[in-house]
Amino acid sequence: NAGVTQTPKFQVLKTGQSMTLQCAQDMNHNSMYWYRQDPGMGLRLIYYSASEGTTDKGEVPNGYNVSRLNKREFSLRLESAAPSQTSVYFCASSEQRINEKLFFGSGTQLSVL
């Protein structure tokens, strides 16, 4: 019953460092998403992938890149981390139908110093 698995759970970076957040789902979902959660701002969509081979920008894509490696995996890369990217990051997946629920991973807490 793995569902959506995110790694790492915690990460501390220095300004300017790069890193990749990994996400994998085992539910054969077509759609995958990256959100960031900040206090008082709810969840904001960074990037999403409607299906394997496609990616699109969400509400706050600046400073991030994504790769839909295959149907299971969707990674988020910070090329040059900034303090403004300190946040909790959630990966999610869903069936492609419009009214289907999202399944979330347990999150990655990222601090950029």
Added chain:
Amino acid sequence: AQSVTQLGSHVSVSEGALVLLRCNYSSSVPPYLFWYVQYPNQGLQLLLKYTTGATLVKGINGFEAEFKKSETSFHLTKPSAHMSDAAEYFCAVTSSGGYQKVTFGTGTKLQVIP
């Protein structure tokens, strides 16, 4: 464009009291509406969803929500709060016209006082 507004970032209720968490939405097309719950240090889980049909939707853990188109609201209620209900609750909306793109509200933290 679609959006949701959750009134009250923090709500406190006594154990056994009514829980009412407010959500108003904006959507140019018929919306699909969701309530998610987030327990500490966890991801979000679906409580309930409204798609079409019956406007009163029942979810898990005794929660329910009513879709009121005239008021553009989708408030979450539970008749009697339990200590285990303490969590953060998010209202969310998505609408037709393409693949799923969900917009979340800013969240309401529910505190249950013994």
